[in-house]
Amino acid sequence: MSGTLSPFSSVAILGPGLLGGSVALAVRRYLPDMEIRLWARRQAPLDEAAAMSITPHLFTDISSAVAGAELIILATPVGCFEDLSVRMLPSIAPGALVTDVGSVKAYVHRTSGALLHAHGVSFIGSHPMAGSEKQGLSAACQDLFVGAGIVLTNDQEAPPELLNRLAAFWTALGGRCLNMEAGLHDRTVARISHVPHVLAALCARNAVADGNQKDLRELASTGFRDTTRVCSGAPGMWADILWENDVAVRKSLSSCVDDLRELSRLLETQDKAGVERWLANARSAREQILFPREK
Amino acid sequence: MSGTLSPFSSVAILGPGLLGGSVALAVRRYLPDMEIRLWARRQAPLDEAAAMSITPHLFTDISSAVAGAELIILATPVGCFEDLSVRMLPSIAPGALVTDVGSVKAYVHRTSGALLHAHGVSFIGSHPMAGSEKQGLSAACQDLFVGAGIVLTNDQEAPPELLNRLAAFWTALGGRCLNMEAGLHDRTVARISHVPHVLAALCARNAVADGNQKDLRELASTGFRDTTRVCSGAPGMWADILWENDVAVRKSLSSCVDDLRELSRLLETQDKAGVERWLANARSAREQILFPREK
Numbered sequence: 001m002s003g004t005l006s007p008f009s010s011v012a013i014l015g016p017g018l019l020g021g022s023v024a025l026a027v028r029r030y031l032p033d034m035e036i037r038l039w040a041r042r043q044a045p046l047d048e049a050a051a052m053s054i055t056p057h058l059f060t061d062i063s064s065a066v067a068g069a070e071l072i073i074l075a076t077p078v079g080c081f082e083d084l085s086v087r088m089l090p091s092i093a094p095g096a097l098v099t100d101v102g103s104v105k106a107y108v109h110r111t112s113g114a115l116l117h118a119h120g121v122s123f124i125g126s127h128p129m130a131g132s133e134k135q136g137l138s139a140a141c142q143d144l145f146v147g148a149g150i151v152l153t154n155d156q157e158a159p160p161e162l163l164n165r166l167a168a169f170w171t172a173l174g175g176r177c178l179n180m181e182a183g184l185h186d187r188t189v190a191r192i193s194h195v196p197h198v199l200a201a202l203c204a205r206n207a208v209a210d211g212n213q214k215d216l217r218e219l220a221s222t223g224f225r226d227t228t229r230v231c232s233g234a235p236g237m238w239a240d241i242l243w244e245n246d247v248a249v250r251k252s253l254s255s256c257v258d259d260l261r262e263l264s265r266l267l268e269t270q271d272k273a274g275v276e277r278w279l280a281n282a283r284s285a286r287e288q289i290l291f292p293r294e295k
Numbered sequence: 296m297s298g299t300l301s302p303f304s305s306v307a308i309l310g311p312g313l314l315g316g317s318v319a320l321a322v323r324r325y326l327p328d329m330e331i332r333l334w335a336r337r338q339a340p341l342d343e344a345a346a347m348s349i350t351p352h353l354f355t356d357i358s359s360a361v362a363g364a365e366l367i368i369l370a371t372p373v374g375c376f377e378d379l380s381v382r383m384l385p386s387i388a389p390g391a392l393v394t395d396v397g398s399v400k401a402y403v404h405r406t407s408g409a410l411l412h413a414h415g416v417s418f419i420g421s422h423p424m425a426g427s428e429k430q431g432l433s434a435a436c437q438d439l440f441v442g443a444g445i446v447l448t449n450d451q452e453a454p455p456e457l458l459n460r461l462a463a464f465w466t467a468l469g470g471r472c473l474n475m476e477a478g479l480h481d482r483t484v485a486r487i488s489h490v491p492h493v494l495a496a497l498c499a500r501n502a503v504a505d506g507n508q509k510d511l512r513e514l515a516s517t518g519f520r521d522t523t524r525v526c527s528g529a530p531g532m533w534a535d536i537l538w539e540n541d542v543a544v545r546k547s548l549s550s551c552v553d554d555l556r557e558l559s560r561l562l563e564t565q566d567k568a569g570v571e572r573w574l575a576n577a578r579s580a581r582e583q584i585l586f587p588r589e590k
Contacts, residue, residue: 129516149513178513188510191502196522198558199501201577203494206551207486208580213587215483218444218473220584221424223525227491230518231577239571246562253559256501257552263493264548267541272534279530282496285503286523289515292508 006172007165008097010035012069014062014084016045016054018132019101020075021140024054026173029142039065041076048137063091071169073126074100078108079240085112092121097162099126103189104244105182109155117156124166125153125182127189128175135234146174153182190248192289197238198253201231301467302460303392305330307364309357309379311340311349313427314396315370316435319349321468324437334360336371343432358386366464368421369395373403374535380407387416392457394421398484399539400477404450412451419461420448420477422484423470430529441469448477485543487584492533493548496526 011027013020016038027034036055039062040046046058059065066072066088074081081100092098098116102108105125116123130148132139150170154163167177180188207216207224242249266274306322308315311333322329331350334357335341341353354360361367361383369376376395387393393411397403400420408418425443427434445465449458462472475483502511502519537544561569 129514131516131518148516151514176513178510180510184510188514191504192511192514192519193516195501196498196519198555199494199498200522201574202551202554202558203491204577204581204584205554205573206490206494206547207584209486209547209550209554210482213583215473215475215479216487216584217587218471219424219446219483219487221426221443221488223426224487224491225585226521226524227495228577228581229521231574231581233578235571235574235578238574239567242562242570243565243567250559250562252501252504253555255504256497257555259497259500259504260493260548260552260555263497264545267537267545270538272538275537276530276534278500279496279526279533282499282523282526283528283530286499286526288508289499289502289511290520292512 006031006034007168008034008070010037010069011071011073012037012039012066013073013075014039014065014088015074015076015080016040016049016137016140017075018135018137018139019128019130019144020073021049021054021137022130022142022144023073023075023101023173024049025140025142026145028054030172030174031169037065037069045137052137062088066093066096067091068093070096071166072096072098074098074102074112077237077240078102078104078244081108081112082115085115089116089119089121096121097158097166098123099166101126101128102244103127103193103241105151105153105155105185107186107244109153109182113156122158122162123156124158124163125151125155126166126170127151127153127185128170129193131233135237143174145170148175150175150177151180151185152177153180153185155182186245187248190245190252194242194245194249195252195256197230197233198242198249199256200228204228204231301326301329302463303329303365305332305364306366306368307332307334307361308368308370309334309360309383310369310371310375311335311344311432311435312370313430313432313434314423314425314439315368316344316349316432317425317437317439318368318370318396318468319344320435320437321440323349325467325469326464332360332364340432347432357383361388361391362386363388365391366461367391367393369393369397369407372532372535373397373399373539376403376407377410380410384411384414384416391416392453392461393418394461396421396423397539398422398488398536400446400448400450400480402539404448404477408451417453417457418451419453419458420446420450421461421465422446422448422480423465424488426528430532438469440465443470445470445472446480447472447474448480449474450477481540482543485540485547489537489540489544490547490551492525492528493537493544494551495523499523499526
């Protein structure tokens with residue numbers, strides 16, 4: 001059938017959780033001529049996908065899931081990518097592109113990317129800057145990627161034609177693609193996503209640090225709720241993310257420790273103007289990032 | 296006129312900013328038989344209040360503003376309370392009650408509270424756990440206190456009858472009152488409000504710590520937006536708050552430094568289960584505070 005609108009005729013999504021499930025729903029909605037295949041290790045999420053009528057192509061056998069697919073998306077936890085790559089290698093169609101939706105990229109290129117590349121399979125990393133503190137297929141949403149930044153990392157230097165088709169795919173789902181080297185991506189997300197997660201968690205941990213829960217409950221307001229929101233995310237998944245981006249995260253945490261000590265020093269030496277400047281710089285940093293006057 | 300519904304016949308609100316203005320709007324709505332007087336240092340906010348038809352009783356002279364008022368509410372920055380207390384002392388009616396809406400309480404009792412008490416004027420502290428990152432009368436809202444915790448601190452031991460009337464006042468505006476000793480209040484809000492503010496600010500400061508703004512903008516998502524939201528609050532006002540609650544805040548910041556270092560150590564020693572536990576404890580702390588199974 002000629003004249004297809006989709007940049008790929010078929011997609012195999014490995015791991016129908018929040019992100020994988022949202023990709024499936026978004027493809028069904030925005031690229032309806034694309035064949036969707038879902039693979040899961042267990043039958044339960046596939047039954048759920050069947051109940052949601054996402055696609056009839058459901059697999060627990062990975063060879064069958066990827067055979068013939070033009071685009072393969074790794075959407076399990078990042079720690080499973082390498083094993084999946086090894087298992088699916090013999091079944092990947094010539095010319096197919098493998099991507100992922102993991103939150104870290106240098107690690108993925110160093111492991112799965114290198115492995116696939118060594119066997120002549122193209123790999124380009126994707127990181128959709130979208131998510132939720134909820135988990136699983138039931139939290140998936142067809143518009144999760146609308147307006148979201150999607151970082152594409154092409155450290156294995158796949159052909160530009162594949163990069164363009166991958167960008168067209170994410171753009172069709174509503175994303176705004178940008179290309180970045182994997183190492184720069186990891187350092188940047190450490191500062192804009194991973195360390196913010198740690199600080200939200202720190203905020204909740206610190207609140208209960210010396211007992212007296214009842215009064216805390218009475219005094220907690222929307223500020224505490226919002227500052228800590230992201231730390232409701234799955235601890236296991238976030239431990240993986242911090243772990244896989246460990247060097248950049250630790251470097252950034254070390255700067256945070258220095259900066260907190262600087263504020264303590266300003267308070268201790270009664271430098272009120274210094275405290276105000278510390279806070280004012282935070283406010284302007286936030287505004288520069290979220291509400292830039294010009295890009 | 297007998298049979299009034301309000302616990303006080305008149306209220307003088309000193310400082311019609313976000314909080315003072317919201318008190319005025321809430322009194323107009325929920326205690327309509329109460330006379331509202333507004334005092335401001337400058338004419339401009341009073342003109343704004345006049346345009347909003349909040350009340351015809353507008354003053355730049357503090358003696359006229361408080362003369363005859365049964366309830367006087369300090370709603371300026373906390374740093375101005377003591378000076379205002381001195382200036383209004385000669386005009387306060389016998390039997391009147393003075394309160395405030397400041398975010399710290401031990402400092403206020405130690406300064407204004409002690410001063411007023413020494414001159415036979417009753418003072419009870421109030422801290423409405425409500426606010427906004429916006430400022431000024433234009434951001435005021437008649438329902439700001441609906442559902443909000445209102446801490447009452449009676450460290451100068453004003454008569455229980457006055458404490459009950461003050462609680463009735465805030466309850467009429469929608470608040471849930473609880474009594475607390477000022478020092479405990481300050482330690483608790485350090486952990487649930489002041490340090491969260493610092494961590495939100497730290498998060499924004501750390502994001503821009505090593506340049507490359509453009510990529511940050513592209514990668515920032517709702518997580519970063521929410522985690523940092525409160526740090527858009529007025530730096531001057533928050534510098535005052537941290538300053539006035541300096542001892543409790545520094546103690547809590549020091550625990551935060553230790554806890555961040557603990558996480559770094561877990562990452563460095565590749566203790567993945569430890570990292571997951573660190574994050575899981577954060578999540579359960581948040582849930583205990585915001586969604587307790589039982590109070």
